[in-house]
Amino acid sequence: MTTTVPTTAALALGDDALVLSHRLGEWAGRAPVLEEEVALANIALDLLGQARVLLSLAGDEDELAYLREERAFRNLQLVEQPNGDFAHTIARQLFFSTYQHLLYARLAAGDGPFAPLAAKAVKEVAYHRDHAEQWTVRLGDGTEVSHERMQRACAALWRYTGEMFQPVEGLDVEGEKLRADWLESVGDVLRRATLTLPEGPQSGAWTAGAGRQGLHTEPFGRMLAEMQHLHRSHPGATW
Amino acid sequence: MVTGTTTLEAELLRVAGSVPDPELPVLTLQELGVLRAVHLRDADAVEVELTPTYTGCPALEAMSVDIERALHEHGIRDVTVRTVLTPAWSTDDITPEGRRKLREFGIAPPRVRRDSGPVALELGPTRTLTEETEPVRCPHCGSADTELLSRFSSTACKALRRCLACREPFDHFKEL
Numbered sequence: 001m002t003t004t005v006p007t008t009a010a011l012a013l014g015d016d017a018l019v020l021s022h023r024l025g026e027w028a029g030r031a032p033v034l035e036e037e038v039a040l041a042n043i044a045l046d047l048l049g050q051a052r053v054l055l056s057l058a059g060d061e062d063e064l065a066y067l068r069e070e071r072a073f074r075n076l077q078l079v080e081q082p083n084g085d086f087a088h089t090i091a092r093q094l095f096f097s098t099y100q101h102l103l104y105a106r107l108a109a110g111d112g113p114f115a116p117l118a119a120k121a122v123k124e125v126a127y128h129r130d131h132a133e134q135w136t137v138r139l140g141d142g143t144e145v146s147h148e149r150m151q152r153a154c155a156a157l158w159r160y161t162g163e164m165f166q167p168v169e170g171l172d173v174e175g176e177k178l179r180a181d182w183l184e185s186v187g188d189v190l191r192r193a194t195l196t197l198p199e200g201p202q203s204g205a206w207t208a209g210a211g212r213q214g215l216h217t218e219p220f221g222r223m224l225a226e227m228q229h230l231h232r233s234h235p236g237a238t239w
Numbered sequence: 240m241v242t243g244t245t246t247l248e249a250e251l252l253r254v255a256g257s258v259p260d261p262e263l264p265v266l267t268l269q270e271l272g273v274l275r276a277v278h279l280r281d282a283d284a285v286e287v288e289l290t291p292t293y294t295g296c297p298a299l300e301a302m303s304v305d306i307e308r309a310l311h312e313h314g315i316r317d318v319t320v321r322t323v324l325t326p327a328w329s330t331d332d333i334t335p336e337g338r339r340k341l342r343e344f345g346i347a348p349p350r351v352r353r354d355s356g357p358v359a360l361e362l363g364p365t366r367t368l369t370e371e372t373e374p375v376r377c378p379h380c381g382s383a384d385t386e387l388l389s390r391f392s393s394t395a396c397k398a399l400r401r402c403l404a405c406r407e408p409f410d411h412f413k414e415l
Contacts, residue, residue: 035389035399042391049295053324120294120327123415124395131390 005057005113006170008074011064012212013114013171014054015075018065019220020096021047022227023083032086039131040089046124053117066231070214070221077211078160080220084153087139087146091153093132098185099164099178101125106173114171133189140193151195158198168212245279252277254313255287261301262394265344268302272332275323284317285310290328292415293395330415342378347385347400347411350375375411377402385409 024044031037055061078096083089104125107118139150165179187197244252255277256269268274268289275288287306291299303320310318330349333341338348350373374383382404390413392399398413 035391038393038399039389039391042395045295045297045395046293047295049291049293053294116324116327117294120291120324123327123329124293127390127413 007058009114009168009170010054010058011074012168014051014058014064015073016079016096016100017047017054018051019073019075019223020079020092021045021051022223023079023081023092024089026083027089036086043093043128043131046121046128050117050121050124054114057113062231066228070216070224072214073211073216073220073224074214075211075216076160076163077215077217077220078157078163080211080216080223081157081160082219082223084156085149087149087153088156090132090135090139091150091157093128094136094186094189095157095161095164097125097129097132098182098189101129102178102181102185103171103173106178107171110172112172136189136195137193140190140195147194150193154190154195155198163211166212248277248279248285251279251285251310251313251315254309255306258302258305258309261298261305263341263344263346265340266333266337268306270334270337270340272334272337273302273328274306280319281317283315285315285319287318287320288323289320290323292328294324295395328415330412333412341412345378345409346397347375347378347409349412349414352414375400377405377407378409379407380405 021044024040024047027040028037031040051065052061055064058064076096078092081088081092083092101122104118104122107114108122109115136150139146141147142150164182165175167175183197190197252274253269256267256274258268260266260268260271263271271292273290273292275290278286278288280286287310289299289302289306299322306320307318329352331352333349341348375385376383377385377400380402382402384403385400386403387398388401388408389399391397392410396412396415397410399408400411401408
């Protein structure tokens, strides 16, 4: 089957995977326990593999990853948020992997250009989602300190979650249905974790975030500088 | 273009399939189930279809190089290795012989999946308390009394477990 690949959607999904992969990679050498060190690196590796496939659908993967400016990236603002403490990383994982899992399951069920990748990646992301859900419950229903930190992390990242359900050109997904399923799942996990679903700021709790339009938050520029600096400093270098 | 599988293609598939997996050298690519097809494009030109275990599997490039070398040595001048994603690889594609070798190597083989849906969610506060499918057996002593330490281990395709009978930690090729 030959289908024209919608570049906008390929960049959106590819950039989500690439940027989150890089953020998770920042935990290497500083995760709280060895098992988490390995887990976060493995999740990062899965995402990097997905990013390579998706960006290759849109163009040259290396050029896209290393030579674009900040405003050309189409990832969600959620995935570019700094790791914060471990609770922040887990909250970001919970919000994103639930979204990605629901999205990929939908894309895998269709016959569009993303179906092959989605059918493969949905099985990987199921493990990411499970990992995030287990940690959310463990931290939320843990000690007083872990509960409070987990609640704080959910609240801090909540304002970036609305963007996930905005339409993306070339993605045949019903945003409102996706949001309903996402809310139900995340709400259920938070309840089990004795946490409460954040209410978000009154000023547009669900409208903040425009990463898909190329508008990013301040920490993203610094992340990109680190991610791209080697490639830009030594163009064309090989090992 | 040649259609159907010729005797030569079957032979070349065997040659390519006998290449050991770079990360799990006890397994051949055929036993791992990642080699999909070998198509003869010319008298000495072939195209090989290879599928990754995980999308980001870093062993894929090493596999391609090894396949090219094996086929070159078999007299094929032009070898192209193409990555295919459909149908997605599953641990069910590992052959029975491959499972036996994994166990002998000290890695608990994956259980056969009941369906292709998402993994069952276990929301226990710490380690896995219940297993709804057949137990993962310790590859060292055979005990079914094992527990999950981490869903992610030395490579993306493995989980880390511990045997409660012989106390040995071991890798489990997790179901995908």
